[in-house]
Amino acid sequence: xxxxxxxxxxxxxxxxxxxxxxxxxxxxxxxxxxxxxxxxxxxxxxxxxxxxxxxxxxxxxxxxxxxxxxxxxxxxxxxxxxxxxxxxxxxxxxxxxxxxxxxxxxxxxxxxxxxxxxxxxxxxxxxxxxxxxxxxxxxxxxxxxxxxxxxxxxxxxxxxxxxxxxxxxxxxxxxxxxxxxxxxxxxxxxxxxxxxxxxxxxxxxxxxxxxxxxxxxxxxxxxxxxxxxxxxxxxxxxxxxxxxxxxxxxxxxxxxxxxxxxxxxxxxxxxxxxxxxxxxxxxxxxxxxxxxxxxxxxxxxxxxxxxxxxxxxxxxxxxxxxxxxxxxxxxxxxxx
Amino acid sequence: xxxxxxxxxxxxxxxxxxxxxxxxxxxxxxxxxxxxxxxxxxxxxxxxxxxxxxxxxxxxxxxxxxxxxxxxxxxxxxxxxxxxxxxxxxxxxxxxxxxxxxxxxxxxxxxxxxxxxxxxxxxxxxxxxxxxxxxxxxxxxxxxxxxxxxxxxxxxxxxxxxxxxxxxxxxxxxxxxxxxxxxxxxxxxxxxxxxxxxxxxxxxxxxxxxxxxxxxxxxxxxxxxxxxxxxxxxxxxxxxxxxxxxxxxxxxxxxxxxxxxxxxxxxxxxxxxxxxxxxxxxxxxxxxxxxxxxxx
Numbered sequence: 051x052x053x054x055x056x057x058x059x060x061x062x063x064x065x066x067x068x069x070x071x072x073x074x075x076x077x078x079x080x081x082x083x084x085x086x087x088x089x090x091x092x093x094x095x096x097x098x099x100x101x102x103x104x105x106x107x108x109x110x111x112x113x114x115x116x117x118x119x120x121x122x123x124x125x126x127x128x129x130x131x132x133x134x135x136x137x138x139x140x141x142x143x144x145x146x147x148x149x150x151x152x153x154x155x156x157x158x159x160x161x162x163x164x165x166x167x168x169x170x171x172x173x174x175x176x177x178x179x180x181x182x183x184x185x186x187x188x189x190x191x192x193x194x195x196x197x198x199x200x201x202x203x204x205x206x207x208x209x210x211x212x213x214x215x216x217x218x219x220x221x222x223x224x225x226x227x228x229x230x231x232x233x234x235x236x237x238x239x240x241x242x243x244x245x246x247x248x249x250x251x252x253x254x255x256x257x258x259x260x261x262x263x264x265x266x267x268x269x270x271x272x273x274x275x276x277x278x279x280x281x282x283x284x285x286x287x288x289x290x291x292x293x294x295x296x297x298x299x300x301x302x303x304x305x306x307x308x309x310x311x312x313x314x315x316x317x318x319x320x321x322x323x324x325x326x327x328x329x330x331x332x333x334x335x336x337x338x339x340x341x342x343x344x345x346x347x348x349x350x351x352x353x354x355x356x357x358x359x360x361x362x363x364x365x366x367x368x369x370x371x372x373x374x375x376x377x378x379x380x381x382x383x384x385x386x
Numbered sequence: 387x388x389x390x391x392x393x394x395x396x397x398x399x400x401x402x403x404x405x406x407x408x409x410x411x412x413x414x415x416x417x418x419x420x421x422x423x424x425x426x427x428x429x430x431x432x433x434x435x436x437x438x439x440x441x442x443x444x445x446x447x448x449x450x451x452x453x454x455x456x457x458x459x460x461x462x463x464x465x466x467x468x469x470x471x472x473x474x475x476x477x478x479x480x481x482x483x484x485x486x487x488x489x490x491x492x493x494x495x496x497x498x499x500x501x502x503x504x505x506x507x508x509x510x511x512x513x514x515x516x517x518x519x520x521x522x523x524x525x526x527x528x529x530x531x532x533x534x535x536x537x538x539x540x541x542x543x544x545x546x547x548x549x550x551x552x553x554x555x556x557x558x559x560x561x562x563x564x565x566x567x568x569x570x571x572x573x574x575x576x577x578x579x580x581x582x583x584x585x586x587x588x589x590x591x592x593x594x595x596x597x598x599x600x601x602x603x604x605x606x607x608x609x610x611x612x613x614x615x616x617x618x619x620x621x622x623x624x625x626x627x628x629x630x631x632x633x634x635x636x637x638x639x640x641x642x643x644x645x646x647x648x649x650x651x652x653x654x655x656x657x658x659x660x661x662x663x664x665x666x667x668x669x670x671x672x673x674x675x676x677x678x679x680x681x682x
Contacts (some may be wrong), residue, residue: 061520068521073533120436186416187669191661193613195620196636196654199643203651207644322526329532330617334640346535349622360533362527367526 053377062372069364074118077353078111082118084353087131112319127259127361128354132347137358141340146233147217148332148339154255157265159320163267164313167274171282182271189268194327198261198334205257213254215336222250256337267319273316277309311378318374322367404488409674416670422663430480437473446470453646459470463648465638474630475656481631482660485546486611490604492550497557498600502588504558505565516562519555531614535623542615542631545624549614553607562605564596579661602675606668616657632657 066381085102086093093101102108106117121128127137170182205212213219218228226247229238236255239247281287282305290300332341340359347355411417448468456463462471504515522530534548568574577587616633618624625631627638632653634637639650 061517064517065524068518069524072521076533076537080539088428113643116397152614187665188662191609191613191658191665193616193620193633193654193657193661195634196650196657199636199640199650200654203643203647207647312512323528326526326528326532329528344532348532351536353537356533356536360529363529364525367529368524 051379055376058372058375058379062368066365066368069368070119070122070361071115073357073360073364074115077357080351080353084131097250107123127358130347130352130355132350132352132355137354140343140355141358141362144338144340144343146339147235147337148325148341150234150236150327151255151259151262151328151332151337151339152321154259155266155324156317156321158259158263159266159270159324160313160317162263163270164274164306166267167271168278168306170271171250171278172301173229174279181277182275186268186275191262192264194261194265195330195334197264198258198331201257202334212257215254215334217251217254217338218247218263219250219254222247258331258337261331261335262324265327266317269314269320269323270313273312274309277312278305281305281308311381314377315374318370321370322363325363325366359370406674410667410670411414413557413670413673415666416673419670422659423667426479426483426660426663429476430483433476434480437477446473453642453649455646456648462652463646465635465649466642471528471635471652474635475632475653477654477655478632478635478658481542481625481629482612482615482657485542485615486608489546489549489611489615490607492546493553494557494600494604497554498561498593499588499653500554500606501558501561502565502592502596504590505562506569506584508566512562515558517640519558522555523553525552528614528617531618532621532623535618540623540626542619542625542629545615545618548618548623549611553611556603556607557600560599561593561596564599565592568592598675602668602671605671606665609664609668612664613657613661619650620645 077116083098085105085107086098088105089097089103106114112177118128125138127141129135130137130140166182168187170179174181202214206214226244228247229239229242229244231241235251236248239245240249247375287300290304291297295304328337328339328341329344331337332339333345336342340362344356344359346352347359359371410420446469451460451464451468452466454460454464454468460461460470462473462475465471465474500515500519504512525533530552531545531548535545536550538544538548565588574587574591577591582590615624616631616636617631619631620637622637625634627634635653636650636657639646639653643650
């Protein structure tokens, strides 16, 4: 097992370095001239030439790559062409709101998706099962950017129940001091004991979190269902049932435990999906996270910013998959 | 081989196809999806012919009729330039289906030969190609497409390319898995024994025998590819205005939708139903082709 984990880590490192190489060379196929962007639209040729040297773009490609790698090791992702700020600093500022959303929707995916899949497998081909199957196919077929607009229409325009976007109400921003400890608005407001900010932050989070959670809920429900369908037909479940154990105990303890491997893999996968889905949704809700950040970067061709977000997301995805694989490898049944 | 002989070899395949079709239509949901997909294809083919103004769908503006509510004359309402949304949604069908097919086709063109080569030769070649696919799969879905499309510059063509580049590893993996078992079969060994060149064995014996799982995977992917194209267009990385592309229409509607709900609702529903139809059909296909779940 140790050798498997070691091999898996090595593969992760290989994939990571491949991802870095691909990202670097992808950014170099860009047709527009980054130096011209750096100095702005009204710059003279002289200024552009100067910027080209300043940004190191006059050097041969392998030298540029070497410089990129060494600065990566120092934790330097370059400087944004748009704001002239270090990317890493901007990422740090934009990350917490996104992580907050991702955690909340993953949480929803687990507490809704797992019971849905479980009950659907247990009552195969009954009404709930049909609903679950339709829901899981439907939720992966929905264009989530459209769901976001739709929910805004219903809950903001028609019902007036929830705010249309942003993290906090402007009134609250003016009336109270906004806490800054961890960057996570919910946690910060609790730390300060300010329940009014907490409530408002939570209200602002509902729509984006629900929008993003739809996809992973469907995914988790579907995978849990198919894993449990196999498990429920196994002998030990029949034995447990024939002993007269409570149905709840059989399902939630004996059956679910065995499907944990699948669920963990799916969760790693769905966090990856969720992260990228925030790219489509955050801008709609004016949510100040990396999704909004990359959306603006894409529009303004801010290539260091795009590279930075790409690398960050790919790294977290690789790491998540690695963790999932290691957890599964620790399972005594697959130990070799 | 003359023509009648050729037809004869096709006959069992045709029969098998009919059996599959029968099994496919037994599930009610799959049956609906099946007809839905056929309907979509018909729309994609016929609408551009039927609607004489389809070529001018972008110029067909009536500023005096802008943002009209759905009515008999405009069942889906009109957009900010007074263009009929129903017409644009119908014409958009062709764009979505065509781009999805081309993107999946390109991904197959890259992935299939690479996967077959990896599986057939094994050893170091296999190792190199498969680690390469691992690297591409190291990017979260959609992210690589976003990165490529934004670096190449926004256009529908680049979006298709971006999707193909981020999708091929899946096909390479499937084909490789198949090729590894097929290369041990008698007919491949026989071909090797009579000295057939490797390229011929790969393209004449290995790839044709991997078609079934590929069709399933590709048909399941069409739905997600359509969704990805719409998402890229929504981000401004795919189709460019004034193309009647669904994702782009939803994106433009953002400025108006609070007072004109129909503008974003209908193009979005078009995406949803199209993707749903393809996904349900793909699900049904997988169920009947997978011997584990196939009943009788």
